[in-house]
Structure formats: C-alpha cells, structure tokens
Amino acid sequence: MKKKLEALIQQAVISLKKEGVIADDIGAAITLERTRDAQHGDFATNLAMMLAKPAKMNPRQLAEKLVAALPKDSAVTKVEVAGPGFINFFIDSRSQYDIVKKVHELGSDFGLSQIGVGKKVQVEFVSANPTGPLHVGHGRGAAYGSAVAGLLEAVGFTVHREYYVNDAGRQMDILATSIWLRYLEECGEPVRFPDNGYRGGYVGDIARDIYKNAKDEYRCPIGLVLEDIPKDEAHGGDKEAHIDALIARAKSLLGTMHYRDIFQAGLTNILDDIKNDLQEFGVEYQEWFSEQHLMDDGSVDLALNRLQASGHLYEKDGATWFASSQLGDEKDRVVRRENGQYTYFASDIAYHMNKLDRGFDLIIDIWGADHHGYIPRVKAAIQALGADANKLKVLLVQFATLYRGEEKVQMSTRSGDFVTLRQLRDEVGKDAARFFYVMRRSEQHMDFDLQLATSKTSENPVYYVQYAHARVCSVLRQLVEKGLPRDIVSGMNGLTQLAEEHELSLLSTLERYPEMLERAALTHEPHQLILYLRELANDFHTYYNAHQFLVDDDKLRDARLNLICAVRQVLANGLKLLNINTPESM
RNA sequence: GCGCUUGUAGCUCAGCUGGAUAGAGCAUCGGCCUUCUAAGCCGAGGGUCGCAGGUUCGAGUCCUGCCAAGCGUGCCA
Numbered sequence: 001m002k003k004k005l006e007a008l009i010q011q012a013v014i015s016l017k018k019e020g021v022i023a024d025d026i027g028a029a030i031t032l033e034r035t036r037d038a039q040h041g042d043f044a045t046n047l048a049m050m051l052a053k054p055a056k057m058n059p060r061q062l063a064e065k066l067v068a069a070l071p072k073d074s075a076v077t078k079v080e081v082a083g084p085g086f087i088n089f090f091i092d093s094r095s096q097y098d099i100v101k102k103v104h105e106l107g108s109d110f111g112l113s114q115i116g117v118g119k120k121v122q123v124e125f126v127s128a129n130p131t132g133p134l135h136v137g138h139g140r141g142a143a144y145g146s147a148v149a150g151l152l153e154a155v156g157f158t159v160h161r162e163y164y165v166n167d168a169g170r171q172m173d174i175l176a177t178s179i180w181l182r183y184l185e186e187c188g189e190p191v192r193f194p195d196n197g198y199r200g201g202y203v204g205d206i207a208r209d210i211y212k213n214a215k216d217e218y219r220c221p222i223g224l225v226l227e228d229i230p231k232d233e234a235h236g237g238d239k240e241a242h243i244d245a246l247i248a249r250a251k252s253l254l255g256t257m258h259y260r261d262i263f264q265a266g267l268t269n270i271l272d273d274i275k276n277d278l279q280e281f282g283v284e285y286q287e288w289f290s291e292q293h294l295m296d297d298g299s300v301d302l303a304l305n306r307l308q309a310s311g312h313l314y315e316k317d318g319a320t321w322f323a324s325s326q327l328g329d330e331k332d333r334v335v336r337r338e339n340g341q342y343t344y345f346a347s348d349i350a351y352h353m354n355k356l357d358r359g360f361d362l363i364i365d366i367w368g369a370d371h372h373g374y375i376p377r378v379k380a381a382i383q384a385l386g387a388d389a390n391k392l393k394v395l396l397v398q399f400a401t402l403y404r405g406e407e408k409v410q411m412s413t414r415s416g417d418f419v420t421l422r423q424l425r426d427e428v429g430k431d432a433a434r435f436f437y438v439m440r441r442s443e444q445h446m447d448f449d450l451q452l453a454t455s456k457t458s459e460n461p462v463y464y465v466q467y468a469h470a471r472v473c474s475v476l477r478q479l480v481e482k483g484l485p486r487d488i489v490s491g492m493n494g495l496t497q498l499a500e501e502h503e504l505s506l507l508s509t510l511e512r513y514p515e516m517l518e519r520a521a522l523t524h525e526p527h528q529l530i531l532y533l534r535e536l537a538n539d540f541h542t543y544y545n546a547h548q549f550l551v552d553d554d555k556l557r558d559a560r561l562n563l564i565c566a567v568r569q570v571l572a573n574g575l576k577l578l579n580i581n582t583p584e585s586m
Numbered sequence: 587g588c589g590c591u592u593g594u595a596g597c598u599c600a601g602c603u604g605g606a607u608a609g610a611g612c613a614u615c616g617g618c619c620u621u622c623u624a625a626g627c628c629g630a631g632g633g634u635c636g637c638a639g640g641u642u643c644g645a646g647u648c649c650u651g652c653c654a655a656g657c658g659u660g661c662c663a
Contacts, residue, residue: 033602036609046605049643059643083606084643129663171663240662319661330589330659337661344663372590373658396591398656440599443591445656447598461611463625471623478622519602531600534610545618545627586625 001075002515005043005089006030008076012069013047021065022055034512041078041088042508048085059085096507097495103510103566104492111514111573116157116521122355123149124289125366126278127164130270131175132200134277136448137368137399139421143437144397145366146283147526150577155521160360161285163278164351167267168292169344173247174198175270176263180218180250182207183262189222194246195232196239206269210262218262220253277422282430282579294350300342303350303385304335312384322349327380349381356387364524369396369443395524400437400448428460431580435462438526438578461534465571466583468537472568473584475549476561484550484557491558498559502543506567509539513570526578533574540567 009030016022032045048063055062063081070079078090103110125145128138146161153159166172178197182204185191193199210218229245231237251259275288294300304320307313312323313335320336322345335346355363367374372394379389402419424433439461440446479486498507513532520528549560572582 031603031605033605035606037606040606044606049605052643086606131663166663169663317661321661334661339661341661343661368657369591370657371663375590398591401656444599445592449598460625464611467623467625471626475622482622516602523603527600528602531610538610541626542628544622545624548622550622586623 001091001095001511002032002034002043004073004075006032008071008073009045009047009066011071012066015069016065019069021057021062022051034508035088040082040086041080041090043089043091044086045089046086048081048087052085063087093499093504093507094496096504096511097498099507099511100495100562100566101492103569104488104562107569108573108576110569111517112154112156113514113518114156115518116152116155119157119361120160120359121152121157121362121364122160122162122358122360123152123364123366124162124164124355125149126283127166128274129166129171130267130274131171131198132270133202133273134421135418136402136421136424139281139424139433140400140437140442140446141366141368141397142278142281142283142421143434144395144442144526147434147438147529147578148364148366148395148524150579151517151521151524151526151529154577155518157362157521160287162287162289163285165271165288165290165292166344167271167290168295168347170244170247172263172267174243175203175266176259177243177247177250178203179207179210179266180254180262181246183210183218184220184222184225186211187216187219189219189225191222192226192232194239194243195234196243202270202273206266209269210265214261218254218258224253225249280430281421281425282434289351291347291351294347294354295342299350299354300347303353304346306353307335307349307381307384310384310386322377322381322384324377324380324384327383329376329380333377345377348378349385352378352382352392353385356382356385356391360391363392365392365394367394367396369398372396393524395442397442398445400446403447403449431466432460432462434578434580435465435530436460439530441525441527461530462580463586464541465533465537465575466581467586468540469568469571469575469582470584470586471540471544472564472571475564477585478550479561482550485554486561487554487558488562490555491560491562494555494559495562497556498563500543500547502539502546503560503563506536506539506543506563509536510566510570513574529574529578533571536567536571536574540564540571 009032013022013030017024030045030047031050032043035041035044048066049059051057052059052062060081063085067079067081067087075092075095076089077092080088080090082088123145125148126134126138126142128134134142149159149161174196175198178194178199181191181193181197185193185204186207197203225246229249230241232242233239250262254262271288278285304313307322312326314321314323318338319334321332322335323332325332333345334343335349336342352363365378375394378394379392382392383389421433428436436448498504513536516528516532520526520532543564547560549557549564551557551560575582
C-alpha cells in the first residue's frame with residue numbers, strides 16, 4: 001500500500017512538471033509516512049512543503065495542485081490538504097483486510113523481503129578472548145549480533161556469522177601460566193599466585209583436570225620457577241614484568257611440547273565452554289576463525305608485505321610502523337615490536353584482509369564500545385590494502401552496567417569476579433535474557449539490574465509478548481472444547497465484518513510488519529522489532545479485553561479467529577527471528 | 587588536553603533520519619475477573635527534550651559554543 005501511494009505521488013509530480021507548475025530540475029524525494037493520529041488519515045506526505053521553496057509557491061497551494069494531479073485509485077477514499085501543507089491519504093478499509101489473507105498464505109514467510117538478495121554479508125560478533133567464560137557483557141553482543149544477522153537474513157542477504165578466536169598472543173600465555181601455577185598448587189607446591197594472573201575458579205578446575213590425568217608430569221619445584229623472577233606488584237614491583245617473566249620461565253622449564261599441552265588444555269576447555277554457552281543461548285556460527293591460523297599460514301606476513309609494497313610501512317626505533325595517520329587515524333601504529341613480535345593490530349590487519357579476499361559485499365564487526373578508538377586504524381588498514389573503507393561497518397555495543405539492587409557490581413575478568421552469561425541464563429532463562437539485551441539501542445548505555453531481571457515475579461516484557469501468543473492458542477483450544485466449528489474460507493470472506501476500532505488498529509499494525517522489518521535490518525536496529533512486537537501484543541491484549549472472539553455468530557467468529565491467527569503468526573515470526581520461544585500456553 | 591559516544595517523565599528507555607498535541611514500560615493513585623488465561627485491560631497525575639544561541643514555514647532531531655557522564659587516547663588485547 002505504501003509503495004502504491006508513493007508511485008501515485010510520483011506520477012502527480014511528473015504531471016505537474018509537464019504542466020510547468022514545477023521546474024523539471026527540482027529533486028523530489030518522496031517521504032510518505034504513517035500518521036500517528038487517525039484524524040490525519042492513514043498516510044501523509046510533506047512533499048508540498050519540501051517543494052514549496054524551490055517552486056516558489058505557497059505550500060498549501062502547491063499541495064492542492066498535487067492533489068488535483070493525483071491519479072485516481074480505488075483504494076484511496078479521500079485525500080486532503082491539512083495543516084501547513086501536509087497531504088493526508090485515507091485508505092479504504094476494505095483493502096486493509098487483505099493483510100489477513102496475505103499472512104495466512106505466506107505463514108512463516110510473511111514479512112521476509114528480497115532487498116538483500118545476491119549480497120553476501122559477514123557478521124563477526126562476540127569474539128571474546130578464550131581466557132575465561134563469557135560474562136553478561138558478552139551476552140549483549142551475542143544477542144545483538146545474532147539478531148542483526150537474523151534480520152539481514154530475513155531481508156534476503158546471505159549471512160556468514162563468524163567468531164574471531166584470539167588464540168594467539170600474550171593473554172593466552174597469561175592464561176596458560178595461570179593454569180600451570182594452579183596445577184603446581186594441586187601438586188602441593190607452595191605457590192604465590194601472581195597479581196596479574198587469571199584468578200577465576202575455572203582456572204583451578206582446568207588445573208585439577210590436568211593433575212588428575214597427568215599427575216606430576218608437569219611439576220617443577222617452586223623454587224626453580226621463581227628464581228630471579230622480578231617482584232610482583234604487591235611486593236613493590238611491576239606486575240606486567242612479573243607475569244612476563246613467569247611466562248618465559250614456564251616455557252623454558254616445561255619445554256615446547258609440555259607448555260603447549262597446558263596451553264591447549266586451557267584453550268580447548270574454555271573455547272568448548274564458550275561454544276556450548278552460545279549454542280544454549282541460541283547463537284549459531286558458520287565459522288570459528290582462529291587468529292593462530294593467520295600466524296601459521298603466513299597471512300600476517302602477507303598482509304604486512306602488501307602494506308610494505310604500497311609504501312604504508314616504515315621503520316622507527318627498531319619497530320615497524322603502519323602510517324595510518326595518512327589515512328585518517330590520529331597517529332601511526334606499531335605492527336611489529338622492537339622484539340620482533342607482531343602486535344595484535346598486525347593480525348587484525350591480516351584478518352580483515354582475509355575478510356576482504358573472501359568477497360563479502362559488506363563486513364560487519366560488532367565490538368564493545370570501549371574499542372571505538374580502534375575503528376579509524378582498521379579502516380585505514382582496509383584502505384591501505386586497496387579496498388573501500390565503507391565495506392566495513394563497525395557496530396558498537398555498550399557494556400551493560402550491572403546492579404544488584406542499588407549496588408553496582410564491579411567486574412573484572414582477571415579477578416574472576418563477574419557474573420557469567422550462563423549464570424544469567426540459569427536465572428532468567430534464554431528468552432528473557434535475549435529479549436532484554438536487544439530491547440534497547442545497542443550503543444545506548446544500559447543498566448541491568450540483576451535483582452529485577454533475575455526475579456521470577458518481575459514484570460518482564462518478554463512475557464507480555466509471549467502471553468499474547470499463548471492467548472491466541474488458548475482461544476483455539478477453547479474453540480475445540482466448546483465443540484464450535486471453524487471455517488477459514490468463510491472467515492476470509494467475512495473479514496469486512498471486522499469494523500471495530502480495535503480490529504482496524506490491528507489490521508494496520510499487521511500491515512506495518514514487513515516495512516518495519518526492512519528498516520530494522522538495514523539500520524541494524526533489532527530493538528525496532530522488539531518495539532513492534534510489544535505494540536502488536538498490546539493491540540491484541542486490548543482487543544482481547546474489549547471483545548469476545550468465540551461469539552455465537554459463525555461468520556463473525558470465523559472472521560475474528562482469522563484475524564487473531566494472523567496476529568499469532570506475526571508474533572511467532574518476529575519472536576523466532578530473535579530466537580525466542582513461542583509458548584502455546586503459559 | 588584531544589577524540590568518540592551519551593544527556594528526553596521519579597526510574598529504565600522509544601521517538602519512523604526535519605513534521606501536526608513529545609510516547610511506552612516500571613513506580614504512584616483510581617477502576618475492571620459468575621464471561622475465550624488478570625503474566626491482561628481502562629483511566630489519572632507526572633516534561634524548560636542538559637543549557638544558550640543559530641539554520642527555516644517547522645528543531646527532541648541539523649550547526650556552533652558551553653555543562654555533565656562514560657569510553658578511548660600503549661611497541662596491551
């Protein structure tokens with residue numbers, strides 16, 4: 001209907017141009033929107049006001065001329081000029097009934113569109129370091145990322161969901177060393193745990209597993225481990241130097257093979273946990289991409305060679321720098337340290353080169369908002385590799401600030417003091433967690449009160465939407481219990497009986513679903529979908545309280561049942577897209 | 587200091603990319619169950635859209651300057 005009206009308006013503009021009322025060269029981007037107030041009809045355009053100035057005409061006069069030039073259409077009952085120059089369209093309510101048939105015919109396909117067909121999009125999200133279990137901050141990225149991916153798929157894009165596994169680098173060494181020290185404790189060595197080590201209980205769990213299987217195989221006397229190690233922070237030293245020395249010591253005492261055993265035990269264990277966690281959260285990936293793999297297959301070298309060849313690298317102070325400041329970054333960045341090691345950024349350049357080489361039309365990275373300063377350098381890298389920086393779209397997710405009632409919860413991965421995603425799921429369930437996470441705009445700060453969210457009796461909006469779905473199911477059960485017949489075809493033929501205000505309102509909300517979905521997908525804003533579902537549920541609950549569905553009049557009953565079944569279908573389509581359950585009873 | 591983001595009802599947040607009288611959920615107050623599930627519905631109160639200018643027919647939305655908060659500003663990841 002919206003597209004139809006836009007076409008009509010376009011024709012009116014063309015004919016006015018032919019008459020010379022408006023100059024040919026005036027651009028006319030038609031903005032047609034649904035009215036908020038029923039007095040303003042169903043759709044309205046501000047076109048006359050937009051064109052008034054270039055056409056040198058009074059907006060209301062121009063609006064009158066536009067209306068006069070508008071081709072007749074049976075679906076449009078009235079067109080009027082209002083206010084400062086709005087053109088309001090009133091739609092024949094009979095044409096609105098078609099939506100019920102359409103939903104019924106298309107079923108779970110209703111709302112899908114084709115605008116993304118033929119385009120490949122990569123969505124990389126979560127990508128938390130495998131140094132510990134996912135916490136509630138990652139949960140938001142997971143819910144948001146999978147919702148964005150789902151939306152893009154719904155409008156036709158081919159979506160590749162990917163998790164970048166940071167399985168190389170210093171953090172992983174710190175983890176491995178932490179595990180080894182816990183293991184030594186298990187062996188009975190009097191270990192003093194480093195301030196900068198990973199203190200979470202899972203580290204000890206992994207260490208105990210290793211001890212159970214290997215006994216003393218990896219054991220070294222603690223005296224040897226600590227010999228000549230610089231002081232830790234608690235003793236007036238530098239915690240970074242302390243842990244780095246411990247890592248080096250672990251490697252030298254254990255030897256390459258044994259060190260790798262510990263390292264792998266940590267990586268495998270934690271990564272499996274993350275995979276399992278996300279799966280239970282309803283998040284699926286097409287690919288888990290290993291950073292180490294980029295190192296091993298020479299991609300990092302290749303990427304740097306390409307930057308070297310195009311003149312974007314230089315040497316200074318013994319390190320290799322990327323001249324990103326020439327491509328919009330604040331300053332140049334080191335890619336290879338003085339000690340010969342690549343920086344994290346170097347492998348990230350290689351990773352994005354890899355993404356580009358895979359031929360995606362659009363690359364979406366979803367990051368925590370604390371990484372926003374990183375965007376210019378990655379975009380610079382993409383440009384330096386000869387690609388269009390606009391191919392990369394970085395979406396930021398603000399971390400949720402956690403509260404327990406009034407008290408703010410401090411979180412630190414290192415200290416192990418954090419609420420895990422799994423804990424959250426156990427307490428509030430997958431559905432509530434997903435819904436809650438995606439309810440707000442992603443770049444918006446979000447206060448997450450655990451007491452409220454973990455309270456079973458809390459007024460959680462997800463129940464509100466699910467309840468509407470369950471209620472329709474319940475009505476259909478009642479129909480059977482009362483032994484009443486249902487004739488879908490007759491109901492479709494009798495849709496025009498649905499003239500109550502609540503019914504017309506539902507029809508128009510249903511019709512909005514596809515365009516809402518398209519917008520939510522293209523703007524990467526799943527909260528639009530949540531908002532819509534709450535609105536649809538609200539319309540339904542209001543209708544439910546105002547009118548009886550299982551009335552004696554067969555025709556009317558059939559029509560109403562068809563309407564509420566369409567509501568149920570759309571609720572289900574939206575909830576499934578968000579991977580939230582659609583209970584038949586509650 | 588500089589950069590990015592945010593500032594809307596007591597609280598948590600929407601606001602369709604510049605439109606008509608700024609909305610919803612909690613919370614507060616008042617109503618609705620012998621009738622398809624009250625996890626629901628109806629109603630009321632509650633606002634200097636951080637502040638001050640500017641752009642124009644029209645600004646919560648755009649531009650500038652302040653104020654406040656968060657994050658970033660490593661040869662960390």
